Structures are given as C-alpha cells and as structure tokens.
Amino acid sequence: MAIAELAVETRTESGKGFARKLRSEGRIPVVRYGRQCPVTQYTVECVVIDKFLQESGASGLVALDVDGAGQNDELLSIIKDIQRDPVSGRVIHLDFYGVRYGESIQVEIPLVFEGKAIGVAEGGLLQPIRRSLVAKCLPREIPENIAIDVTALGIGDSIHISDLDIDGVEFDVSVDFTIVTVQTIAQEEEVAVDDDELSADETETETEAEAEDTGAAPAE
Structure with a gap:
C-alpha cells in the first residue's frame, strides 16, 4: 500500500474555545497517539483534509509532514477516528494512531x-x-x-x-x-x-x- 502524505502544523494550545477559534479560521485540531508514541497535537487546513480524504481515503497509511519539514516515516500513522459536524458533515477533528513498520x-x-x-x-x-x-x-x-x-x-x-x-x-x-x-x-x-x-x-x-x-x- 502506498503511503499518503499530509501536511500539518504543530499546536500547543487545546480546549473547546481554541478548537472553535481554529475552525473559524478554516482549520481543525488533530491529535496523534499510540503505543510508545507521545501524544502530539497538530492542526490542518480544512480544504487540505477534505482533499486528502477524497483522494487517499481513511484506511491507508499516512506520513505526517510537520511544519513543512517533509514526509517523516518516523511519524507513520493510520486514521483512528474522524469526528464530523452532525449538521454539515464537515470534518471537525482527527485522531491519528502512530504505527511502526x-x-x-x-x-x-x-x-x-x-x-x-x-x-x-x-x-x-x-x-x-x-x-x-x-x-x-x-x-x-x-x-x-x-x-x-x-x-x-x-x-x-x-x-x-x-x-x-x-x-x-x-x-x-x-x-x-x-x-x-x-x-x-x-x-x-x-x-x-x-x-x-x-x-x-x-x-x-x-x-x-x-x-x-x-x-x-x-x-x-
């Protein structure tokens, strides 16, 4: 299976208020966790994740490109959970699970x-x-x-x-x-x-x- 790449940015803030602020700016919160993987928080543009899911789906391998540093195989992940707005159906939060080869x-x-x-x-x-x-x-x-x-x-x-x-x-x-x-x-x-x-x-x-x-x- 090919590995898809997704560009994300590091974030240090969290909470419902910050998540609402992100969404008003056209971004959503993302979190990555897993066995022997520290919990790490990111953000991604809504248009980017919509295009990513349309082209790559939600069941494959994903390598995260963090802060423009390029694809990092150490951050290999799968999508664990997708939260959507119950009215619009738009993605509002993503969970990634870190995996090892x-x-x-x-x-x-x-x-x-x-x-x-x-x-x-x-x-x-x-x-x-x-x-x-x-x-x-x-x-x-x-x-x-x-x-x-x-x-x-x-x-x-x-x-x-x-x-x-x-x-x-x-x-x-x-x-x-x-x-x-x-x-x-x-x-x-x-x-x-x-x-x-x-x-x-x-x-x-x-x-x-x-x-x-x-x-x-x-x-x-």
Missing part, C-alpha cells in the same frame, strides 16, 4: 464484491452482510480493499470470514461471520412481512398497555 496493527479494510453471482441469474438477490472487515497485519501489508469474487454463489450459498485466505492478513475467525449471501426474493419478502407483523403486534400490545394504565378501552 515491524509491528502488526488492527485495521478496518473495505470489501469490494466482484462478478455476477449464478444465484442472481437464477432469480436470487445478492445480499452483502458486511461492507468492511477488521484485520491484523503489518503496516506495509495493509490492502486498500479486499476483493471477493461472488460469481460461484448460487441461491442459498454464502461466503464466510473463514473462507478468506490473504497473505500477511489475519482475521478473527472465532465467530465465523457471513460476509455475503444469495437469497431468494421470497426470503426477502418473508423477512419484510415478519417485520411488519412484529411492528403491528408491538403497537397493539403498547396500545392495550396504555389503556390499562389510563383505564380507557383500547382503540379499535
């Missing part, structure tokens, strides 16, 4: 489903259960995504996490999660009907309970 780390890797399942041609519906997987690997071996070929899946077939075998990448298979399956349309409709019936039963039960509390008869 020789130490395995836990990362979330997006899934890409390839091919057209046989079961879909037979009238089934491809149903992805997971869009990403948590895996453990060395920083240099983090894949940009995991491609899963669904071509051979017939109706009722599934791919589980235990079916994956990727060099240098370890998955937790203690719980053998289903990743993707092919269902019949009838199965989908049955699930929808069951959900509707359950909602109706819950509503009726709640109405009767409310009537008992108030002494009124349930509405018909």
Whole structure:
C-alpha cells in the first residue's frame, strides 16, 4: 500500500474555545497517539483534509509532514477516528494512531464484491452482510480493499470470514461471520412481512398497555 502524505502544523494550545477559534479560521485540531508514541497535537487546513480524504481515503497509511519539514516515516500513522459536524458533515477533528513498520496493527479494510453471482441469474438477490472487515497485519501489508469474487454463489450459498485466505492478513475467525449471501426474493419478502407483523403486534400490545394504565378501552 502506498503511503499518503499530509501536511500539518504543530499546536500547543487545546480546549473547546481554541478548537472553535481554529475552525473559524478554516482549520481543525488533530491529535496523534499510540503505543510508545507521545501524544502530539497538530492542526490542518480544512480544504487540505477534505482533499486528502477524497483522494487517499481513511484506511491507508499516512506520513505526517510537520511544519513543512517533509514526509517523516518516523511519524507513520493510520486514521483512528474522524469526528464530523452532525449538521454539515464537515470534518471537525482527527485522531491519528502512530504505527511502526515491524509491528502488526488492527485495521478496518473495505470489501469490494466482484462478478455476477449464478444465484442472481437464477432469480436470487445478492445480499452483502458486511461492507468492511477488521484485520491484523503489518503496516506495509495493509490492502486498500479486499476483493471477493461472488460469481460461484448460487441461491442459498454464502461466503464466510473463514473462507478468506490473504497473505500477511489475519482475521478473527472465532465467530465465523457471513460476509455475503444469495437469497431468494421470497426470503426477502418473508423477512419484510415478519417485520411488519412484529411492528403491528408491538403497537397493539403498547396500545392495550396504555389503556390499562389510563383505564380507557383500547382503540379499535
């Protein structure tokens, strides 16, 4: 995986008031921490981080360029957390986790489903259960995504996490999660009907309970 570079500036101030001031100036606070890594605080321009996330994504390796000193492999990191404004969706804070080349780390890797399942041609519906997987690997071996070929899946077939075998990448298979399956349309409709019936039963039960509390008869 290629290492992306991000230009940041050192900051010494912190707190909500300072964070608001930064955002009013078109910047956001950034923090970096990790095993054997001191907690370090930075700032980055909003336009820079927006472009960075659009071009490089949030799951790869990042080398920080601090105060214009150039890319520093000693500051190799992954994005640990992105906080966004609940209204605008704009990034308002970033957490970086410091990593070392020789130490395995836990990362979330997006899934890409390839091919057209046989079961879909037979009238089934491809149903992805997971869009990403948590895996453990060395920083240099983090894949940009995991491609899963669904071509051979017939109706009722599934791919589980235990079916994956990727060099240098370890998955937790203690719980053998289903990743993707092919269902019949009838199965989908049955699930929808069951959900509707359950909602109706819950509503009726709640109405009767409310009537008992108030002494009124349930509405018909």
